[in-house]
Amino acid sequence: MTLELIHVCVENQTPLLAVCRGYQEMNVAFGGSIHVEVHEMGIFSDHRENYELPRDQQYQHAHSVEFTNGGLLHEIHGATTAMVNSLHGQGIDRLGDGLQVEAVAPDGLIEAIRVQDSPGFTLGVQWHPEWHFWEDELSQQIFHAFHNAAFEHHQSRH
Numbered sequence: 001m002t003l004e005l006i007h008v009c010v011e012n013q014t015p016l017l018a019v020c021r022g023y024q025e026m027n028v029a030f031g032g033s034i035h036v037e038v039h040e041m042g043i044f045s046d047h048r049e050n051y052e053l054p055r056d057q058q059y060q061h062a063h064s065v066e067f068t069n070g071g072l073l074h075e076i077h078g079a080t081t082a083m084v085n086s087l088h089g090q091g092i093d094r095l096g097d098g099l100q101v102e103a104v105a106p107d108g109l110i111e112a113i114r115v116q117d118s119p120g121f122t123l124g125v126q127w128h129p130e131w132h133f134w135e136d137e138l139s140q141q142i143f144h145a146f147h148n149a150a151f152e153h154h155q156s157r158h
Contacts, residue, residue, distance in 0.1 A: 003029040013120030015149040017142070020088060023124035027113060030096025038091040038109060045107045047126075049087040059131040062086035065103040065111045072114050072123060073102045076145045082138045084111065084127035091126065121149030 002022070006029040009016040018026040024034050039046040049058040061083035067074040074080065092110040095101065102123065103112035115122040123146070129139035 010115050010118050010120065010122055013118070013153060015121040015146055015153055016123070017121070017146045018124035019130065020126060020128060023113065023126050024090055024092070026122075026124040027092050027096045027099065030099050030115075032096030032099065033093040035091045035093045037089055039089060043107070044091065044109050045105070047086045047091065047105070047109065048089050058087065059085050059128060063105055065105055065127075067103050067112075068101055071100065071102045072145075073112055073142075076141045077138050084125075084129075084138070085131060086126075087128060088126055120153070121146060 002025050006016065006018070006026055008014070016026075028034065035041060035044075038044040039048060045063070047062075051058070062085055063083070064081050065084050066081050067077065067079070069080070086105075092113070095110065095113070098116050099113045100116040101110050101112070102114050103110075103125070105111050109126075111126045113124045123142070125142070129136070129142050131139075133139035133143060
């Protein structure tokens with residue numbers, strides 16, 4: 001159901017913000033594939049959280065991401081890099097058709113995507129911007145952009 005709903009959102013220009021598993025589902029919905037255990041591949045860092053740490057520490061910034069020059073996240077944040085948390089064992093293997101890379105981790109793992117030719121807001125991020133968003137400028141900027149897109153979409157329909 002989720003894979004179909006992603007396409008419905010894109011077709012109707014309904015703003016879409018996909019987080020973590022939703023980001024992975026967004027890639028699969030467009031025909032992409034997923035690495036199941038990125039930490040076992042030998043080419044990527046371990047992006048999983050450390051369960052021995054308290055939750056607040058598990059969700060702290062873990063690594064930087066580099067934004068695609070001129071991409072949506074670069075436009076939203078106004079900088080070329082930012083720090084993000086990392087709590088995932090899976091990651092994008094083959095990028096789905098019509099998707100564009102928005103951010104990459106230092107080890108080369110894709111961390112954010114969008115639908116390339118969509119006139120609506122479509123963004124997927126591997127990290128969790130909802131965690132303590134009030135303390136994180138990038139998270140606030142993502143949610144502000146999503147809110148504005150949702151408001152504009154609502155206004156255009158009424």
